[in-house]
Amino acid sequence: MYLGTPxxxxxxxxxxxxxxxxxxxxxxxxxxESARVTRLARAAVNAWRSQGPTGISMAAMLREGLAMRRGQxxxxxxxxxxxxxxxxxxxxMVDGDTDAGVLPTAxxxxxxxxxxxxxx
Numbered sequence: 001m002y003l004g005t006p007x008x009x010x011x012x013x014x015x016x017x018x019x020x021x022x023x024x025x026x027x028x029x030x031x032x033e034s035a036r037v038t039r040l041a042r043a044a045v046n047a048w049r050s051q052g053p054t055g056i057s058m059a060a061m062l063r064e065g066l067a068m069r070r071g072q073x074x075x076x077x078x079x080x081x082x083x084x085x086x087x088x089x090x091x092x093m094v095d096g097d098t099d100a101g102v103l104p105t106a107x108x109x110x111x112x113x114x115x116x117x118x119x120x
Contacts, residue, residue, distance in 0.1 A: 005024050009025050010023065010025065011024075013029055015033050015039060016032060016084050016085050017078065017081045017082055017083075017085040018081040023103055026102065027099060028100065028102060040080055042084065046088070050083050053090070065080075066079070088100075
């Protein structure tokens, strides 16, 4: 998907975790951009799901979120959506499901497709 997408296929979105980041435009990104109401619900589900892989309790996650909010001057919305990015990235990069995740490394990808070929 990376190499098959033109440079214009990347978009800057704040819909993933509240912070602007460059991602490849996928159906999920389009869905997140258009469905403002469901973003918080998706973030809550992703926070719940992240307990297993991380081994962190919801109470500890909330403490970390509050500390992150204070330390990085995040809005309440950004703090609530913070669990989205790692879980959506994992869905794509680890599980291989581009329909359920995001491709957040579009800026590095753009460099790969525009670099000159390796000399032998």
